[in-house]
Amino acid sequence: MIDRSASTLFLGFLVVAAVGVAGLFVVDVGSTSPDPVAFDDTVSVGLTLEAEYSLDESVELPRAQVFYSQYQYVVGYYGVETFVENQRQPAHEQRFGYPLTVYVSDYSDTGIELTSQGYPVTDRSPDWTDAETAWYVVGSDARTPAGSTVVPFADRDDATAFTERHGGTVRSWDDVLDRSFERDDAALARDRVDDRQRLADERLENASALTDRPTSLVVGEETDTVQEAVERAPANTTVVVPAGTYDEKIEIDRPLSLVGEGNATLQGNGNGSVITVTAERTAIRGIDITGVGNVTREGGELPVEIDEQAWDATFTKYYAGTDAGIAAYDATGLVVENVGIETPASGIIAYQSDDAVVRNVTVTGPDDPTEGLAGMLLFQSPGVIEESTIYGTRNGVYLYRSPETVVRSNTIERNYLGVHLMHTGDSLLANNVLREQPSNGIVIMTGPERNAIVGNTIYDAEFGLSPGGSGSYVAENLIADNELGLHIDSTTSIYEHNVIAGNDVGAEASAMLPTNRVVGNDFVENDVHATAMSGPLRVWSFEGRGNYWQGAAGIASGDESDLSYSPTDPIDRRLHRTDGTPTLARAPALEALAGLEGSVPGMRTGSIVDRAPSCEPNNPELLNRTEWADDAWTCYETTRDDP
Numbered sequence: 001m002i003d004r005s006a007s008t009l010f011l012g013f014l015v016v017a018a019v020g021v022a023g024l025f026v027v028d029v030g031s032t033s034p035d036p037v038a039f040d041d042t043v044s045v046g047l048t049l050e051a052e053y054s055l056d057e058s059v060e061l062p063r064a065q066v067f068y069s070q071y072q073y074v075v076g077y078y079g080v081e082t083f084v085e086n087q088r089q090p091a092h093e094q095r096f097g098y099p100l101t102v103y104v105s106d107y108s109d110t111g112i113e114l115t116s117q118g119y120p121v122t123d124r125s126p127d128w129t130d131a132e133t134a135w136y137v138v139g140s141d142a143r144t145p146a147g148s149t150v151v152p153f154a155d156r157d158d159a160t161a162f163t164e165r166h167g168g169t170v171r172s173w174d175d176v177l178d179r180s181f182e183r184d185d186a187a188l189a190r191d192r193v194d195d196r197q198r199l200a201d202e203r204l205e206n207a208s209a210l211t212d213r214p215t216s217l218v219v220g221e222e223t224d225t226v227q228e229a230v231e232r233a234p235a236n237t238t239v240v241v242p243a244g245t246y247d248e249k250i251e252i253d254r255p256l257s258l259v260g261e262g263n264a265t266l267q268g269n270g271n272g273s274v275i276t277v278t279a280e281r282t283a284i285r286g287i288d289i290t291g292v293g294n295v296t297r298e299g300g301e302l303p304v305e306i307d308e309q310a311w312d313a314t315f316t317k318y319y320a321g322t323d324a325g326i327a328a329y330d331a332t333g334l335v336v337e338n339v340g341i342e343t344p345a346s347g348i349i350a351y352q353s354d355d356a357v358v359r360n361v362t363v364t365g366p367d368d369p370t371e372g373l374a375g376m377l378l379f380q381s382p383g384v385i386e387e388s389t390i391y392g393t394r395n396g397v398y399l400y401r402s403p404e405t406v407v408r409s410n411t412i413e414r415n416y417l418g419v420h421l422m423h424t425g426d427s428l429l430a431n432n433v434l435r436e437q438p439s440n441g442i443v444i445m446t447g448p449e450r451n452a453i454v455g456n457t458i459y460d461a462e463f464g465l466s467p468g469g470s471g472s473y474v475a476e477n478l479i480a481d482n483e484l485g486l487h488i489d490s491t492t493s494i495y496e497h498n499v500i501a502g503n504d505v506g507a508e509a510s511a512m513l514p515t516n517r518v519v520g521n522d523f524v525e526n527d528v529h530a531t532a533m534s535g536p537l538r539v540w541s542f543e544g545r546g547n548y549w550q551g552a553a554g555i556a557s558g559d560e561s562d563l564s565y566s567p568t569d570p571i572d573r574r575l576h577r578t579d580g581t582p583t584l585a586r587a588p589a590l591e592a593l594a595g596l597e598g599s600v601p602g603m604r605t606g607s608i609v610d611r612a613p614s615c616e617p618n619n620p621e622l623l624n625r626t627e628w629a630d631d632a633w634t635c636y637e638t639t640r641d642d643p
Helices: 006-022 049-054 080-087 092-096 156-166 173-178 186-191 193-212 226-232 313-320 572-577 581-585 588-599
Strands: 043-045 063-068 075-078 099-106 127-130 135-138 151-153 169-171 215-218 238-241 244-246 250-252 257-267 275-277 283-290 324-329 335-337 340-342 346-351 356-359 362-364 374-379 383-386 389-391 395-400 406-408 411-413 417-422 428-430 433-435 440-445 452-454 457-459 463-467 473-475 478-480 484-488 494-496 499-501 505-509 517-519 522-524 528-532
Touching: 063 080, 075 080, 080 092, 080 099, 080 173, 099 151, 135 156, 135 173, 151 156, 156 169, 186 193, 186 473, 186 494, 193 257, 193 283, 193 335, 193 356, 193 383, 193 406, 193 428, 193 452, 215 226, 226 238, 226 250, 226 257, 250 257, 275 283, 283 324, 313 346, 313 374, 324 340, 374 383, 374 389, 440 457, 457 463, 463 478, 478 484, 484 499, 499 505, 528 572
Parallel strands: 043 075, 215 238, 238 257, 244 257, 250 275, 257 283, 275 324, 283 335, 283 340, 324 346, 335 356, 340 362, 346 374, 356 383, 362 389, 374 395, 383 406, 389 411, 395 417, 406 428, 411 433, 417 440, 428 452, 433 457, 440 463, 452 473, 457 478, 463 484, 473 494, 478 499, 484 505, 494 517, 499 522, 505 528
Antiparallel strands: 063 075, 063 099, 099 127, 135 151, 135 169
16 A cells, blocks of 8 residues: 555545445345345444554454445344434434444353453453343443443343442443433534644644753864764854755754754755754754655654554554654754755655644645655654745645644645645644645544544645544635546544535535535535435535535525425536526426435435525625626516416
8 A cells, every 4th residue: 555656545445445335234115024244344433443443353343234225235234232322413314314234243152251441351252242132331441542431241140240340330221222322513613623733833842942942062063063063062052054055964852942043944855854953843944954754655764663563564564664854753842943855855844843833834746746755754753844835845834643733824736746645633734725736635544533624725735624533623625727637535523604606526425325415515616516426315514504506596495495406317417507596496397306316315325415405695705705606596576376
């Protein structure tokens, strides 16, 4: 996988998804008591890929599998509590129907014990048992990576014996269904946006102290080289680098501030990283960097130890030891500010460097961006990247296992991918401008949770915005002039107040679970507003609110149209491209069909329907930033009795 280009990786995920669909177990709704299926044959939710890869093979997490009356695949839940919370969400029954049969893991006669983390381990894999007749231990020490978990047993005595060792109480199925289990979701990602902004501000405030340390040495006065000054300077002081070009690579192994005055340039010899940092609370400010090596994969040995047994050790060694203008390892509190980097490989690499701050940095990659690696690559390094410009690299910003990172107010142009997240959740991407990425503007892979993508502007990409995972909050983004504007592959996510305009395809729904809330968005002047891959009917309205679709010209009924709208319908999808739309939209046959589609869940698979389309754009200020604001029109302020 790591040898392939980013677009090949992205397309590979789509192929894997399609193959996975082909291998899923299809429910026979005529069967009253279907047998349990292999969990791998279900559409599973409740566990990130990072958590799955990190678990020891002996761990057997509690699971449930559910056969629904109106959903064609079996849904597999990691954690009984995950099912309980999901089934009480608004519109869950509307989308899935009612549960025909529920099976849960049976820990009776498995020799269950708990690891030091609380994860269940067993002598053999649990069988499946009917959920209604099972007994459940609630409130014990048992956990999954998502938090506390319910442990099911077919035999009540086995459940009681478990409580004697690990606490908790024994409950029936009805008791479990009545309980409330705290689970983080997209609403939490939405509510945390301001908190993430404050977290970034705090990191910046802490970083400011590092650029105000007392000066200890000035290069050219007390020393001949920058490296000599770094070696002689006391910890927690500043080394000043006057204007000029310095032909050397340096290593910083103690907390120092390296500050340039005027046009100070460090020029490497084209072999390796120019600045290597292995100390906490190191600051680099006001220096330009050139002469970076061109190793972009299969890097050399890292200057710090890594866990060779970690599930991603090979990936880490493959990329984290490659060449960069600044390469930082175990450098918590790293600050890089007012720096310019020209590189054929990466601009900045940070590995296990928490609270890194990158601000007002310009990275320029090679002429062919596919030959580089990343403008800024954060490995297991939560931090802030802001007000920077990244141009012409393979990945403008690449976050790998770096949760709670804030990427805001950057300009990211002509990189192969603009922003690329892998195994990175709970982060904020806000107010960035992304232009002319040949592949993806923003792509989030490998199933992370609770990312917020807010207020970004994405132009001229093959795929504008492609958020994967679950519990994402996608709002107030302007997505325009892309081949595919918005690729919806996440689940249990909120998409609201985005403007999707002027794209070949506005949005594509590919997630197999119809659990996203897509409301308050504006679709204007796309060749095709939205398409859907195989799977269930997706309902893109919620509690009487829908989206604005140019061409959905019904009769005004308050703020909404009186007709539902389906962008995947052969007729509806052409309304904004067809003369005589008012007459066509009010045709009796079309009205009858729209009413039927809007009332019968699951009537058409592989489709999208909005039951309450808006009569006017929901986000006029954002739409006015495009050239198509005047192309939007309202519903017709008429009555049924009008001619």
